[in-house]
Amino acid sequence: MSRIGVFVCHCGENISRTVDVEKVAAAAARLSGVAYATDYKYMCSDPGQGLLKKAVAEHRLDGIVVAACSPRMHEKTFRNAAKSAGLNPFLCEMANIREHCSWVHEDREEATEKAISIVTMLVERVKKNRKLVPITVPITKRSLVIGGGIAGIQAALDIADAGHEVVLVEREPSIGGHMAQLSETFPTLDCSQCIMTPKMVDVANHPNIRLYTYSEIENVEGYIGNFQVTVRKKARSVDMDKCTGCGVCTAKCPQKKIPNSFDRDLGMRPAIYVPFPQAVPNTPVIDRANCTYFKTGKCGVCQKVCGPGAVDYEQQDELVVEPVGAIVVATGFELYDIGPKPAGSPYEGYGEFGYGTIPDVIDGLTFERLASASGPTGGKIVRPSDGKEPKQVVFIQCVGSRAREKGISYCSKICCMYTAKHTMLYHHKVHDGQAYVFFMDARTPGKNYDEFWRRSIEEEEAVYIRGMVSRLYQKGDKVVVMGSDVLVGVQVEIEADLVVLATAVQARTGADSLAQKLGISYDKYNFYSEAHAKLKPVECATAGIYLAGACQGPKDIPDTVSQASAAAAKVMTLFAKAELEREPIVAKVNERNCVACFYCKKVCPYGAVEEKEIRDRNGNLIRVVAYVNPGVCGGCGTCQATCPSKSVELDGYTDEQVIAMIDAL
Amino acid sequence: MTPAKNILSYSYYPGCSLHASAQEYDVSTKGLFRQLKIGLQEVPDWICCGATPAHNVDELLSLSLCAKNFSLADRVEGDLAVSCAACFSRLKTTQHKLAANDIKRKQVEAAIDGPVSLAKPVKHLLEILAKDYGLDRLKEKVEKPLAGLKVACYYGCLLTRPPEVPELDDSEAPTIMERVIGAAGAETVAWSHRLECCGANFTLSRPGVVLKLSNEILASAKGAGADCIMVACPLCHGNLDIRQKEIEEASGTRYNMPVFYLTQLLALACGVQTSRLGLESNIVSPMGLLREKNLL
Numbered sequence: 022m023s024r025i026g027v028f029v030c031h032c033g034e035n036i037s038r039t040v041d042v043e044k045v046a047a048a049a050a051r052l053s054g055v056a057y058a059t060d061y062k063y064m065c066s067d068p069g070q071g072l073l074k075k076a077v078a079e080h081r082l083d084g085i086v087v088a089a090c091s092p093r094m095h096e097k098t099f100r101n102a103a104k105s106a107g108l109n110p111f112l113c114e115m116a117n118i119r120e121h122c123s124w125v126h127e128d129r130e131e132a133t134e135k136a137i138s139i140v141t142m143l144v145e146r147v148k149k150n151r152k153l154v155p156i157t158v159p160i161t162k163r164s165l166v167i168g169g170g171i172a173g174i175q176a177a178l179d180i181a182d183a184g185h186e187v188v189l190v191e192r193e194p195s196i197g198g199h200m201a202q203l204s205e206t207f208p209t210l211d212c213s214q215c216i217m218t219p220k221m222v223d224v225a226n227h228p229n230i231r232l233y234t235y236s237e238i239e240n241v242e243g244y245i246g247n248f249q250v251t252v253r254k255k256a257r258s259v260d261m262d263k264c265t266g267c268g269v270c271t272a273k274c275p276q277k278k279i280p281n282s283f284d285r286d287l288g289m290r291p292a293i294y295v296p297f298p299q300a301v302p303n304t305p306v307i308d309r310a311n312c313t314y315f316k317t318g319k320c321g322v323c324q325k326v327c328g329p330g331a332v333d334y335e336q337q338d339e340l341v342v343e344p345v346g347a348i349v350v351a352t353g354f355e356l357y358d359i360g361p362k363p364a365g366s367p368y369e370g371y372g373e374f375g376y377g378t379i380p381d382v383i384d385g386l387t388f389e390r391l392a393s394a395s396g397p398t399g400g401k402i403v404r405p406s407d408g409k410e411p412k413q414v415v416f417i418q419c420v421g422s423r424a425r426e427k428g429i430s431y432c433s434k435i436c437c438m439y440t441a442k443h444t445m446l447y448h449h450k451v452h453d454g455q456a457y458v459f460f461m462d463a464r465t466p467g468k469n470y471d472e473f474w475r476r477s478i479e480e481e482e483a484v485y486i487r488g489m490v491s492r493l494y495q496k497g498d499k500v501v502v503m504g505s506d507v508l509v510g511v512q513v514e515i516e517a518d519l520v521v522l523a524t525a526v527q528a529r530t531g532a533d534s535l536a537q538k539l540g541i542s543y544d545k546y547n548f549y550s551e552a553h554a555k556l557k558p559v560e561c562a563t564a565g566i567y568l569a570g571a572c573q574g575p576k577d578i579p580d581t582v583s584q585a586s587a588a589a590a591k592v593m594t595l596f597a598k599a600e601l602e603r604e605p606i607v608a609k610v611n612e613r614n615c616v617a618c619f620y621c622k623k624v625c626p627y628g629a630v631e632e633k634e635i636r637d638r639n640g641n642l643i644r645v646v647a648y649v650n651p652g653v654c655g656g657c658g659t660c661q662a663t664c665p666s667k668s669v670e671l672d673g674y675t676d677e678q679v680i681a682m683i684d685a686l
Numbered sequence: 687m688t689p690a691k692n693i694l695s696y697s698y699y700p701g702c703s704l705h706a707s708a709q710e711y712d713v714s715t716k717g718l719f720r721q722l723k724i725g726l727q728e729v730p731d732w733i734c735c736g737a738t739p740a741h742n743v744d745e746l747l748s749l750s751l752c753a754k755n756f757s758l759a760d761r762v763e764g765d766l767a768v769s770c771a772a773c774f775s776r777l778k779t780t781q782h783k784l785a786a787n788d789i790k791r792k793q794v795e796a797a798i799d800g801p802v803s804l805a806k807p808v809k810h811l812l813e814i815l816a817k818d819y820g821l822d823r824l825k826e827k828v829e830k831p832l833a834g835l836k837v838a839c840y841y842g843c844l845l846t847r848p849p850e851v852p853e854l855d856d857s858e859a860p861t862i863m864e865r866v867i868g869a870a871g872a873e874t875v876a877w878s879h880r881l882e883c884c885g886a887n888f889t890l891s892r893p894g895v896v897l898k899l900s901n902e903i904l905a906s907a908k909g910a911g912a913d914c915i916m917v918a919c920p921l922c923h924g925n926l927d928i929r930q931k932e933i934e935e936a937s938g939t940r941y942n943m944p945v946f947y948l949t950q951l952l953a954l955a956c957g958v959q960t961s962r963l964g965l966e967s968n969i970v971s972p973m974g975l976l977r978e979k980n981l982l
Contacts, residue, residue: 361859369849372859373881426849492858494878501878 023054023148026082027140028073030064030089032119039123041133045088048137052144056080065095070102077106084147088116088140109152111605111673116143142682149678153605158652160246161346162596163188167238167535170198171578172351172570172585174220179589180349181229185596188343189224190252191234195300196221198353202283202386204393204400206578207442208473214299214395221301231343235306239340241538244629244653245565246346246601256336258307259293263331266303270323270332271295279311281397285387287405288397293323293332298395307332347565347592350539350549351585352532354571356386357421357429357525368428371420373492374522380406381500382493382520384420385439392446402450404519407498411454411518414447415502416440417490418460421525429525431546434575436523437464441474443521444483456483457515459490459504467579486513493520526575540628541566548574559588563627564655567591606673607654608661614668615646621660621669622647629653630660694818695725696809697762699755701773701920702734708770708920710964714949715769715811717958722819722827726767729759735776738887749790750797752780757803765807767814769949771919775844775852777808782851810845811949812862812918813854821869829957831871835979837951838875838912839863840903842922843883867916867948870955877910879903884925893929897936900925904933904941913975914944916951923947927969944972954981 027049031037042060050058057080063069064087076082085108087099092115100110118136126132162185166177169191177187189196200206201221203213224230233252240251259270274291281290283297290296292312293305313320314334324332358364361372376382381404383391394400404411418440422433437460444456463485465471477483490504499516506513528547529535536543541561542550549572552560559567567588570581595601608621612635622630633648647669649660658671670676704712719726732755734740741748755777759766768774781804784791795802815824841860849857858881864874884903885896903926907915917923927945934940950963960982965972976982 361856369856369858372856492878492881496878503882 023084024056024080024082025054025084025086025144025147026073026076026080027052027055027058027086027088027144028064028069028076029058029060029118029136029140030069030087031060031062032089032123033063036089036119036123036136039126039129039132040118040136041129042136044133045118045136045140049086049088049140049144052141054148055144056082064089065098070098073099073102074106077103077108082108083112084150085113086116086140086143086147087113088118088136088143090119091115091117091121111153112147112150114143114147114150116140138686141685145681145685146678149675149681151672153672156603156605156607156651158246158601158603160596160598160601161248161344162186163343163345164347164349164592164596165190165248165250165343165345166349166351168198168351168353168570168572169193169196169224169232169234170351170353170570171200171217171220172353172572172581173198173349174224175582175585176349176351176567176569176589176592177230178220178223178227179586180592181227183589183593183596185229185593187227187230188250188252188345189230189232190236190238191232192237193296194235194257194294194304194306195296195302196224196232196234197297197299197301199386200578201297201299202285202389202393204389204396205442205446207438208467208469210442210445212394214393218299218301221299225301232302233341234302238535238538241348241540244627244650246595246652248345248348248565250343250345250348252341252343254339254341256309256338257304258309258333258336259305260331260333260336261302261304263329264304264327265329265331266295266305267328268295268305269326269328271305273322273326275320275322276311276313279308284390284397285384287387287390307334347567347595348539349567349569349585349588349592350535350541350561350572351569351588352529352535352572354526354575355529356384357527359384359420359522359524366428368426370427371522374417374420374490374520375493375495376522379493379495379500379520380404381411381518382522385436385443385521385523388443388521392443392450400450402447409518410451412451413515413517414454414456414519414521415490415500415515415517416443416456416458416521416523417502418458418523419489419525420522421527422523423461424525429527429546431575432464433523433526434464435526435577437462437474438467438470438577440521440523441465441477441483444477445481448481448483456481457502457517458483458485459488459502460485461487461489467577488513526571528572532572539563539566548572559584559591564653565595601652603652604656605651606656606671607651608649608656608658608669608671610647610649611668611670612646614666616666616668617645617647618665619647620663620665621649624659624663626657626659627653627655629655693723693725694764694814695727696764696767696814697759697806698726698728698767699732699735699759699773699777700728701732701768701770702737703770703772703920707924708947710967711769711920711923711947711949713962713964714947714953714958717962718949718953718956721953721956721958722824724814724819725764727762727764729755729762729766731758733758735773737772737776741776741779746790746793746797748776749780749783750794752777753784753794753802754798756780756806757798757800759806760803765809765814765818767809767811769811769918771810771842771844772921774808774810778851778853781808810852810854810918812845812866815866815952816862821865824866824869824952827957828870828955830955830981832867832951832955832979832981833871833873835872835951835975835981836875836911836913837867837872837946838877838907838910838915839867839880840907840915840917840922840926841881842917842919843881843886845918846881863916863918863948867951870952872951872955875907875910875912877906877912879906882906884922886921886925889921889925889929893932896925896929897933900929901933901937901939904930904943905937905939908941908943912943913979914946914972916946916948918948930970942970944968944970944975946972
């Protein structure tokens with residue numbers, strides 16, 4: 022016979038206003054197996070908890086039901102109280118008579134009846150609760166960071182500075198990401214390279230960071246604390262240990278007419294190249310698709326001129342397995358493809374803007390390269406068509422963003438600010454030039470952001486025109502911009518020398534396939550989903566994986582850096598523990614009944630079900646059964662609902678308990 | 687509606703203009719389709735689609751006029767072929783709106799005193815030629831290639847817009863007219879004002895607007911080196927062709943730019959007798975140009 026104690030909380034008046042708490046306690050006292058029942062104004066308060074502890078001792082209680090608020094609110098509080106009274110904490114349960122009863126009902130009598138039913142059910146459940154012990158899982162205190170842009174760099178440096186090893190994987194030959202391409206940054210106009218490159222060098226020199234550039238994630242296995250990550254190191258064709266970064270190979274390469282994607286194809290690079298002078302590592306890579314040696318077997322100049330003999334045409338891709346305990350995903354974004362119809366999209370593009378056919382229609386990132394001191398023009402703003410200085414520049418915002426008809430309904434968040442910055446950079450370099458901006462709304466929430474935007478208008482003389490542009494066309498050496506000014510209600514035509522399109526921020530191509538490798542969720546735009554929009558903004562729903570930067574949604578640099586440091590802090594919190602302690606509410610397989618159909622494995626959203634071989638003492642295989650890895654199990658109970666042979670049950674929610682609860686009604 | 691034995695056959699909704707100011711569009715459409723052996727059977731008793739005036743004043747009236755035409759069209763076999771850009775737009779809009787809105791659909795059913803039938807696909811001639819008939823087949827039928835004729839294809843506002851309604855081609859960067867007339871051997875020019883408004887119905891109420899907008903279109907086509915403009919809309923044709931002399935006077939520019947219906951040029955290329963192209967109805971005479979290019 023059980024000796025259960027029931028404690029009914031008034032929650033001030035939150036519960037007692039609608040529910041007759043005394044009546045509930047009296048009814049509970051009459052239930053079989055209940056040894057003690059009472060009510061109290063604030064059960065969660067110190068005297069309330071003291072009441073509970075005292076009752077456990079006085080009445081030799083072996084189970085507790087606290088009829089109060091949601092377990093999400095105070096389950097931990099009361100389980101701790103039960104524990105300090107010497108009871109196994111998992112023998113304490115909460116009956117939610119606030120959110121599920123008093124807050125949603127008005128009739129006092131009916132609400133009281135319902136509260137009694139809820140308490141009765143929980144009493145039946147507690148009778149069948151088992152004593153559980155928290156599960157401990159070992160933690161590999163190394164972290165993987167995917168992506169070497171500012172988000173990945175910041176997260177890696179923070180974790181490494183805390184004394185933990187970091188494996189940083191970057192797809193491109195150099196770390197730096199988009200931020201390395203920018204000229205100056207809003208709202209302070211400090212040079213992007215100047216604040217970025219020291220961090221890149223820190224990464225390269227940090228004893229705790231293992232850097233894999235020109236590498237991609239091949240496979241991810243395991244679970245929080247215990248991931249096994251396979252990294253594909255793509256063949257660089259240059260031995261990183263031997264290369265001194267002298268630059269002779271890149272200087273001597275006869276193939277020099279390959280558009281440099283780092284410079285948005287404005288400049289050219291050789292087939293063996295470093296993407297930009299400040300690249301980290303400063304080791305060249307051979308672009309095999311464009312290399313004469315790889316195409317025809319003839320040339321080999323780079324190998325001949327390389328003093329240390331670092332050029333290796335035979336190099337193959339290499340797979341490396343790295344054990345890590347946590348993963349930070351920081352894969353960043355890419356820009357909307359402005360052509361007539363973006364590749365693979367069911368939506369129309371912007372054929373009417375002539376991007377790709379009118380040379381002086383460029384996107385914002387290309388303008389950054391034009392304005393950058395390390396760019397192909399050395400920071401001189403000129404037109405791609407004829408190299409002349411543009412005297413009238415039109416900037417068009419929201420190209421692809423907030424355009425439901427183009428399949429993107431979100432705001433890209435950074436364009437208002439960087440366009441304002443562009444008008445300033447332009448005005449600083451071309452004093453007699455005039456910048457026009459077509460905009461829908463100017464969105465400038467952020468510290469010193471609105472002041473910055475106002476400055477572009479009031480001090481830098483940018484003309485803002487509220488309205489959209491319908492068409493761009495070439496007329497002589499001008500680009501005619503046909504737009505509307507909706508505030509004045511007139512159509513506007515501007516003959517521009519250069520047009521800059523602020524294109525939408527999108528998830529990376531392939532973001533979905535990486536998410537599938539990692540087992541994390543993503544939204545319809547392929548941005549990665551955080552566990553909770555407000556309260557868990559850097560965690561994934563998958564334990565042990567964290568998000569940083571624009572892979573989760575469009576973000577500017579300050580927000581990206583904040584999120585990266587937050588993700589790093591989460592990793593450090595995880596690593597601060599000796600072992601990972603988890604709630605023992607996990608599924609267990611009854612191996613004698615399991616028929617090895619593995620339906621549970623198919624439905625498990627956490628990938629927690631494994632196939633376990635049962636062998637006799639001689640090592641002969643007897644049978645295979647399902648096994649739930651308690652370190653991975655999220656305790657959702659889907660396997661239990663699916664199992665045709667009733668062989669898997671969730672502790673605390675067994676079929677027996679649920680049926681007993683229903684029978685009690 | 688699958689045509690029997692791979693022979694294309696359509697029900698045909700000419701619309702009011704094609705029986706009045708745009709007879710040459712009607713004549714050349716019929717001539718072209720006869721030449722290509724595409725069946726074309728006029729919907730008996732068809733009524734006006736309501737055009738611009740109806741939907742500006744009363745949406746229910748506009749939808750009901752088109753719905754009535756759908757029920758009339760059901761009496762004839764084949765998808766509904768439409769020449770006029772405005773009729774095409776109104777009929778497609780009606781299908782689009784009624785398919786998505788049960789309340790409007792019931793109102794229209796009450797107004798036309800019968801069920802609304804939306805099953806029959808509405809197709810513009812361009813779509814029939816480019817997709818159903820096929821450009822390769824069209825090329826084979828060309829007897830007199832329009833070689834050396836520089837054509838400015840003019841879409842106007844309605845043919846491709848709004849994007850979710852006509853579903854003819856990319857709404858802001860279409861190529862269907864260029865592809866069709868290109869199949870007939872013509873050279874198409876790249877120009878800026880392919881989809882700009884000609885002034886449309888303001889031709890009656892505020893002709894000054896038309897003189898300005900249509901002038902820009904003519905100037906752009908001329909500037910791009912076009913010999914002529916090709917249209918698929920009677921109203922555009924009216925503004926660019928009938929008003930051309932006025933535009934020339936107002937702007938002080940001489941254009942002498944013949945404006946063809948697409949079917950006139952295609953029928954000419956496919957060997958339809960010159961006398962059956964309605965060329966005599968074009969106000970800016972195209973005879974000189976066609977003679978110059980050895981196309982007559």
